[in-house]
Amino acid sequence: MSDDLVPDDLWERIAPLLPPQPERRRRHSGRLRVPDRVALAGIVYVLRKGVAWRDVPAGLVGCSGVTAWRRLRDWTEAGVWPRLHTELLVELRNTGLLEMDDCAIDGSHVRALKRGDHVGPSPVDRARPGSKHHLIVDRRGTPLAVSVTGGNRHDVTQLIPLLDAIPRIRGLRGRQRSKPKRLFADRGYDYDKYRRLLRKRGIKPLIARRGVAHGSGLGKTRWVVERTFAWLHQFKRLRIRYEHRADLHQGLLELACSIICLRRLRTSF
Structure with missing residues (x-):
């Protein structure tokens, strides 16, 4: 099994x-x-x-x-899960399966059945306790970084922290990659302050505008982040947060991201 x-x-x-593994001090102890x-x-x-x-x-x-x-x-x-995720991202880049020029970012609410770190009243679930998964992916939907916050945290507050969480990904040639050239996001990230912050980092913001009719065309690239959330929530433990400790829930998220990356590698052979 x-x-x-x-x-x-x-x-x-x-x-x-x-x-x-810790050494056994005595025989038959x-x-x-x-x-x-x-x-x-x-x-x-x-x-x-x-x-x-x-x-x-x-x-x-x-x-x-x-x-x-x-x-x-x-x-x-011990920090095992982020290192595993980084190693798999390096493998994906070395096999040509990582496309970081275009990235997409979004957040997703989950219910939290226990109190603990990073739990807050969810604005989409009648103020019940909840958490939020924040995710950034490459053009193909490969998860680059993931985080968990309280359910009452706004998506845009995690834009810069999530970009900073992308590891420095080595390649067979060229420099290490740690940021995209273009970032796609929905109306929840529509703040000029954050557009300026992205431009200072050399990232072109492609963010939908509030109050503008749908049909911008950004969804043709941004939809992959929604699909990756669907992949993550196929792991049933992530659909509802049961862990009291936020770091353990974060660890499960990173393990799930690593398994998704490994599946991408398998399909390349």
Whole structure:
């Protein structure tokens, strides 16, 4: 079961990034540590199925949900997920599958069933507690950076932080890439202040205007970010935020983005 949830190509990329296992001080001291690949299978199982950690079938996955959660906590604090995402983006660029000249940005609301960091009253869900996923993608919909905020945060407040979150992506030739040439966005980002900030960074803003009839044509390029949100929310654990800790929910988001990038690599061969 763990091989189905964590295929070889995913494991080969993530294994070198994991922190070293603690040494056993004495022989026969306590139970053996659950292998990292099995624990990762438990994390991916929760990410895909959306079940509670306590409901992870230990007999099927190979470890308990508590063990999987603890490994998620440790690996999140060790910064494993953003490094995995960056490595996959580098692979995509080296194979010619990353088109960063044109990027699109958007946000998406999700309900939050528990209080915690980055939870706020959602303006689109009767002020119920919620969070927001903010995403920037390349022309093909490859996720470049993702973040989570409270449901009451405006999309435009995360425009610059999300651009700054794009890693420096190496290529076989040329300079590292960390910003697009053109950025597409909907009317929620229609502020001249942010247009000026984008131009100062050498980015051409292509943002729909409020009060103008639909039909600008920007949607021909911007639709890919909506499709990527649909890909992300196929991971059932991301449709509703259950994690009390925002960093753990962020870690699951970054793991899902890495899996999407890996699927893009598979289709290239």
